[in-house]
Amino acid sequence: MSTSTEMSNSLSGNAGNGLKTAAGEYLTFVLGSEQYGIEILKVQEIRGYDAVTQIANMPSFIKGVINLRGKIVPIVDLRIKFNLGKVEYNEFTVVIILNLNGRIVGIVVDGVSDVRELREEHLREVPSLVTRIDTKYIVGLATIEQEMLILVDIDKLMTSDEMQLMEAAVH
């Protein structure tokens, strides 16, 4: 937990500097055949997927809103957003509830795997790539038991205009 303060600095996003500060505990989850990791401290809880209230005229990856103990929380399906995995909703579908500076958002993933402590030496920089997920939202890559873990700056990703979860920034 001693790294928690530095971890929030990783929001600065620059992958070079980010690597040093990106060390810490990560929740890893599966999207399709890929492993992703997000800072554990951003995660509020993990729950199953149940009835979501649809919202009119939203992009398909915004599933709608749910009632989380009296709070209205939007649910985003990252599988649809990044076109990964088979999109089906059953008793194994998992929703990770994130708390991003007080804003609560749920993301639908294929499954949650583990909590990993990552040290600096595990981390690698992201090469320049053209992918569905902009590399500016990727803090770095890590190798754990021959598997590659994609570390996502979930805060930055969820608050981006791309996700359409927030009021469009007024310029």
Added chain:
Amino acid sequence: MTVDMSQFYEVFFDEAEELLAEAEHLLLGIDVESPDVEQLNAIFRAAHSIKGGAATFGFMDMTEITHVLENLLDKIRKNEMALTTEHVDAFLAAKDVIKMQVDGHRHGSDVNAEQVSDVAMMLKSLSEGKAAVAAEPVVVAASAEAAPAATPAATAAAEVAKTALTITAEEKAKGMTLYDVGLPTVTEKDLANLKDELALLGDVEVYQRSENVHAVLIKTDSSADDIVSICSFIVDADALVIQVAGDAASEPAATPAEAATAAALVEAAPAAEAGYGFFDNDPIIKTETKADDGRVQVAEEMGYGLFASNGEEQQEEGYGFFAPFKPHPDAPKAQMIGDDNAAAAMAKAKAEAVATPAEAAPKEERRQQGRRETDKPAAAQSAESTSIRVGIEKVDQLINLVGELVITQAMIEQRVNALDPVDNEALINSVSQLTRNTRDLQESVMSIRMMPMDFVFSRFPRMVRDLAGKLGKKVEFVTSGATTELDKSLIERIVDPLTHLVRNSVDHGIEKPEVRREMGKPESGTLTLSAAHKGGSIVIEVTDDGGGLNRDRILAKAASNGLPVNESMTDNEVFSLIFAPGFSTAEVVTDVSGRGVGMDVVKRNITSMGGHIEIRSALGYGTTISISLPLTLAILDGMSVSLGKSVYVVPLNLIVETLQPRAEDLKTVTGEGLMVHVRGEYLPIIALHALFNHPTQITTPTDGVLLILEADGKKSALFVDRLVGQQQVVIKSLETNFKRIPGVSGATIMGDGSVALILDVPAIIQMGQTTNYVTGGMAFSNQNYLTSQNTINA
């Protein structure tokens, strides 16, 4: 021993502001010709309470002005002086000054010292003006006893010096005074209490003057007023006789220093024969020693017991003790330094009194009540305020929790209803009991936030009065429905728009007296402010019988401003034009002028509160501006409707009616633009499933239900699948964790725990006009919606 007084400042400021508001309200309501004694008393009490508080906290500037104010009020109250409008004006000015001082102390805002001294001078001169003449007929009961005391005084002084507390020259130099406090008949217990209380001020010595008559010697650096205020919790302050014993006592005492050392707690010799008056020596109550001999005799014979029988005069006069208030110069200093035990103790005692206003206030009230009962049993006591101050966030938290409880309860109810009613009878009964209890709880909790509209209305009489005076108009201000309750947050937010509307009505609505005369109207215009419940909302109306809005001029002005207008617009639509931002320039056509100044802001404020605003006007007869607001921001009376598998909530107050259309009532224009013919009107049909791109089986209006909605003076028919039911829903914001969604004003949690969206009816009506129903309606987009709104508002 230091006491941090600053922690009690807020309490005092709050109280002072409340008292000032109350005083102003009373002043404005007072009938100058025959003022109600009760009202005068209430105003006096307000001034007095502020003075007391200010003195406690060392706000000497406030003490001074409230003191002169109180003096003048006291004279009027006792009929020594007739109330005139001049007085009322002076009082109002004084109220403003005190408010300024309160703000000065509270927020560090500027205090205009010149204005303060002007008002003080005005009050003083008013108070002196007729005082000499008026004072004659009133016999001062307290001073009546003073006169015969001239001879026994010396004896008494000697007695005191011999046996009881004395005061040395050094002590006097330090600001100590020895008071002799004559008490009315009190019980042993009260006497002991009193002694304990007074001990907080300094050294205390109780001695008996005669059977059942006691007196207290007290050596303190506090003022006589402090003694009175301490005593007033136990005995009737009016029955106290306070004298400075020090002067008399120290001279005959041969060895004052010795006496002082021995002074501690020597049994005091009865000093009954001393009489009660040292008033000649008394620098504090000097002003009242003019007395008429005949009456003095009577008073003297009757002794202290006469207070009750001598009735009102004495009772009223009792306040005279407060009048020549002399703030003790050392008091605030001593509190700060904290080196003086007595002063610190006093500060503590006072602080305690302030810290527990809830406790102290009723005591004070009881004291006054008790007294009044003996004097004037018929006198009605002003409503006692027994309230506590609670932080708004605590209340909000409570409301949220109860909201959750209601949802949970509804979920339980739903589950239970699915059970076999025979097997589970007991459970079902218990749950229905729970349902009732929860509803009651919710209602009570919601009512905590409710405040009467009077809170807002009460500030207008003054404003209208001032404004009318300034503009040379005659305006009669009438309010109705001031007891109508509204959520506190709405109350606070309605003040500004309403102020604007009232000012506009006085400024531009109501004509000058000569104009009104020419038009055959009474010279004095009437401005009515009313509030009433109407369905699930509260309707606040500002009505004037002035010139009214001129439709043609508004149209001409709108056209010249480039607004899209035409002759066929309804009056309602034309009048709504004045809410357009373009109209808020100063040099609009005269008789509509000002009606537009900032009206766009008014409208925006009202809309943001979930309300809407409407204008009714007849040229030459006046204008009514009607604001309709939801009762509270947290709960909504809604109609739930189904669409496919989803449920939406429509605010009930915006639904005019619901109907299932017949095929022959459905009309189109060029095969599109579906309309329904209802009671002679053609209303556009907005298909919710098309607007929201929501899958449903029911796509023909004849299979579903039409809700006739009305918002912003526009009607439309919303086509949905089915009506589900009417219910109160707790509004949840979508924006907390998500964002604003066009056509949706919020969300709520239904009985089964699912989320239902609440429709934003005005937005949907707007959206409906940009959406083509027949072609699927997907012309709509966020961008489209915004621009369409702009063109309509512009």
